[in-house]
Amino acid sequence: MKTPIINLFNCFVALIMSALTAGPNISYADKEPFTYGTGNLMVVVERDNKSILVIDGTDLEVIKRISLPNATQPHAPVFSPDGRYYYLMGRNGYFAKVDLLAQKIIAEQTIGTDSRGSAISMNGQYIFAGNYSPGSAVIMDARDLKILKRIEGPETLVGGKIRASRCASITDIGGVKDLMALAWKDAGQVWIVDMKTAPEFKIIKKFKGAGADIHDASVSDGGRYYMLADHKGNHVWILDAYKDIVNDSTAYKGSIGTDPLPHTSVCWGEICFETNG
Incomplete structure (x- = not known):
């Protein structure tokens, strides 16, 4: 209910991009900090890679891959009502809060x-x-x-x-x-x-x-x-x-x-x- 609405076609394309580019040895140049709202962002959970991809919903470019080294099989994500914060857990009991604007983990809990x-x-x-x-x-x-x-x-x-x-x-x-x-x-x-x-x-x-x-x-x-x-x-x-x-x-x-x-x-x-x- 709280997840920002995204274009299904864009999401499908983004998932394909994720499958093609997934891998621990791939890095992306960080873009400038966002100056717009979060409603146009997409997040792809890369479960086996212990990471998430933040994707620009307009140009379908990967903004950043954020590593979750302490999470085993990350899943079950939820967004904050304003779409800025992204919460998800690992099956091993690790829980993280990600700031999608700062593009980093800002809180962790077991x-x-x-x-x-x-x-x-x-x-x-x-x-x-x-x-x-x-x-x-x-x-x-x-x-x-x-x-x-x-x-x-x-x-x-x-x-x-x-x-x-x-x-x-x-x-x-x-x-x-x-x-x-x-x-x-x-x-x-x-x-x-x-x-x-x-x-x-x-x-x-x-x-x-x-x-x-x-x-x-x-x-x-x-x-x-x-x-x-x-x-x-x-x-x-x-x-x-x-x-x-x-x-x-x-x-x-x-x-x-x-x-x-x-x-x-x-x-x-x-x-x-x-x-x-």
Whole structure:
């Protein structure tokens, strides 16, 4: 929701450029500091190279490659509301804040040992990040990545042992309601955090029975509908953030076919396209 809108054609071309030019031995001459807004910038994550490319959306030129030497498989990026700051994590629990105008890392944090998924609050003040290990969600100050709170996952029986459930994904939902949805993979639960209660970050709702192996989540335009894929089933768990949270109603499970392993979806208005593995 917070990612600056980019031209899909330009993005496609940029990805091709990234594939052709990726490599640790390639360097680029730095351009002069930006004197325009950030809405025309594109960022490509080079996962295996532990780096990102900042690309000019007008001339499709690479502005700079920024190295992330401490990040294993960097992923799950989010932008600040103004598009200037870019946050992303490595699967090893490394988290970084990048200033796209200064073209450098300006803050770093260790949030866990195995991490997935991140989101930013509507006002851009708080960053949420999820952990597989230890099973938890972390809330950070977006300015310096200081950890403000850690939410432990619900205890779940996994492989014959009781442990905190892994956090599969974190998604900002509800639009102006400013809510965060925490999806607990092993427990099949979704917890809703009201961002307006900061710095307490109160959990106002806990939904159970979302699925046997919940994973990727998406949200419709405006943030009303939250869609969560169940990897071990052929359904998508759908939450109406305007009604279900207030009225204590049950979220809808929509079948997407006979094959399991649904993944992320893309929404256009109220029409959503769900991928199936």
